[in-house]
Amino acid sequence: MLKIYKKFNKFIFTIIKSIIIIFIIYSTITYANEDIFNVELQPNINARSYILIDYNTGIILTEKNSNEIQKPASLAKIMTSYVIGKALAKGKLHRDDIVTISKNAWATGNNEFNGSSLMFLKIGDHISVNYLIKGIILQSGNDACVAIAEYISGNQQNFVNLMNFYAKKIGLKNTIFKNVHGLDESGQYTTAQDIAILGKSLIKDFPYEYSIYKEKSFTFNHIHQKNRNLLLWDRTLNVDGIKTGHTKDAGYNIIASATKNNMRLIVVILGDKTEQDRKKNSKKLLNWGFETFRTINPIKKYQKIASIPILYGKQSYVRIGIKNNVYLTIFKNQEKKIKILYHIKNNKIFAPIYKKQILGHITFLINNHIIVDYPLIALEDIPKGNFFLRFLDYIRLLLSKWIKQ
Structure with missing residues (x-):
């Protein structure tokens, strides 16, 4: 049982850490504007x-x-x-x-x-x-x-x-x-x-x-x-x-x-x-x-990006993804510079979860410029678990609070 508690606490710590990282980055970047594609040697066109x-x-x-x-x-x-x-x-x-x-x-x-x-x-x-x-x-x-x-x-x-x-x-x-x-x-x-x-x-x-x-x-x-x-x-x-x-x-x-x-x-x-x-x-x-x-398609619509823990559910995890195809227009040979950040809205996610429910967002950046931002959605319905499963999660929550103290 101790392994379960440690795993759950590790997840909570990861989410909190990601929120802190997101906050720091959001305070130091600007949304993509013409500067991100401010390239020299553009064609010389004399039309109006x-x-x-x-x-x-x-x-x-x-x-x-x-x-x-x-x-x-x-x-x-x-x-x-x-x-x-x-x-x-x-x-x-x-x-x-x-x-x-x-x-x-x-x-x-x-x-x-x-x-x-x-x-x-x-x-x-x-x-x-x-x-x-x-x-x-x-x-x-x-x-x-x-x-x-x-x-x-x-x-x-x-x-x-x-x-x-x-x-x-x-x-x-x-x-x-x-x-x-x-x-x-x-x-x-x-x-x-x-x-x-x-x-x-x-x-x-x-x-x-x-x-x-x-x-x-x-x-x-x-x-x-x-x-x-x-x-x-x-x-x-x-x-x-x-x-x-x-x-x-x-x-x-x-x-x-x-x-x-x-x-x-x-x-x-x-x-x-x-x-x-x-x-x-x-x-x-x-x-x-x-x-x-070049334009790339790193993530397809409804493709599973990750599974995240939930509480009081029939399942312990919910698959998350994006409801749209993700397209990024970048300079050639710039793929390695793409940075992806995930942000889950709440530290703890409780069932029931509904398909297409927004659980967070995903951000794509290049050189600290936000290229595009998409909502992260649940890819499936997760109903509430039975009394026994909910009781186990309740005990885990109490234990996680006790460990933090």
Whole structure:
């Protein structure tokens, strides 16, 4: 029995010690900011604004004026695509639905469409939703945006309201949409950071919709048009989306995403000078990101991290873990510098324990910077033990107090 008491007291001492260590460290460190990735030799990009983020962690690897207001141009169609994805997911829209094209979506009959990208729809055409989606994504058809907006919401303004509603919901803090296609309009604006968040949300929430963005061309009504994202043809990068945009006021915009070695990066450039510049600069940023950083997954969701003692339970231990995959974006060859700290909330944990109950937290640090912090949860239910088990634990508690005295 003495071994049990010693083991229990050792556990209590370890927990108290960890709390002291956590307190000392928390008083001498700061949360990760731009300083942690303050690297030299960053790419020299002359666009008005840009940002490069890691998809899994959301960490900003580099940026310039990423919260400065810009015109979205056709990058607004990503939000149109997001709203379409929501309508499909809710069953309010189906890919085989047939849409009758109205005068408002007539490609050559609306002056606002002059000189812009079109699917070339005609009044009275009967077009499937699936074709319109491809017309929006691959041909950047402004007419297709109007057609599907009217079909989903009755009119364009109602659809724009949905765009702004979901924009706020996914965390776009500096974005307002005024139309469904992105043509320049007073009061319509966004930022590079918001576009990165939008792209990340589309990839995560609607993977099938996102998969269309990698298609290189689309033919409708005998008119063959290529995807304007030239990075899709670049064999040195595994780019699988997403969109370009251009107007006189906006300049040349792009958001692109690429993968390498289980790492996904998202780059956004707003207000570049030429089509070739936006391709060259977005490629430069992606290559720099892959060469400089790596993203690792040290702990999987619901993976057992440890077992900790509990009192008055049917079992003496409960398995703990994290409900999310843990991703860390770090400099290459920096894995050995990662420090992991565990903190259990209470010195003594009593049954019953419920699955997903928060019991503490785990912190990952590099060079005394907190990279990320996650709650530690119970991975199982532990009900109260019978009278005999609870009585044994009660005796242990009394004995542990007596030993401390």
